[in-house]
Amino acid sequence: MPADSTALHDVADLVADAAAESPDKLAIVEAGGRSLTWAGLDDEVNRVAGGLGPRASWPATGC
Numbered sequence: 001m002p003a004d005s006t007a008l009h010d011v012a013d014l015v016a017d018a019a020a021e022s023p024d025k026l027a028i029v030e031a032g033g034r035s036l037t038w039a040g041l042d043d044e045v046n047r048v049a050g051g052l053g054p055r056a057s058w059p060a061t062g063c
Contacts, residue, residue: 015045 015038018027023039036044 012049014030015042018042 017044018025019038021038023042024037027036027038027041029035035037
């Protein structure tokens, strides 16, 4: 990730970066016992984003 911490980043891009750096490292553990590595989380993010289609293309509001 660039050193400029003031830049806005898409969550999907941040997850993809983490997956590229440490694909097998644990990213999420849910209370029910399910866990995902960064690579698995990246797959899930891409699956959900793909299902959103054009609706995912709205302007950033800075929030």
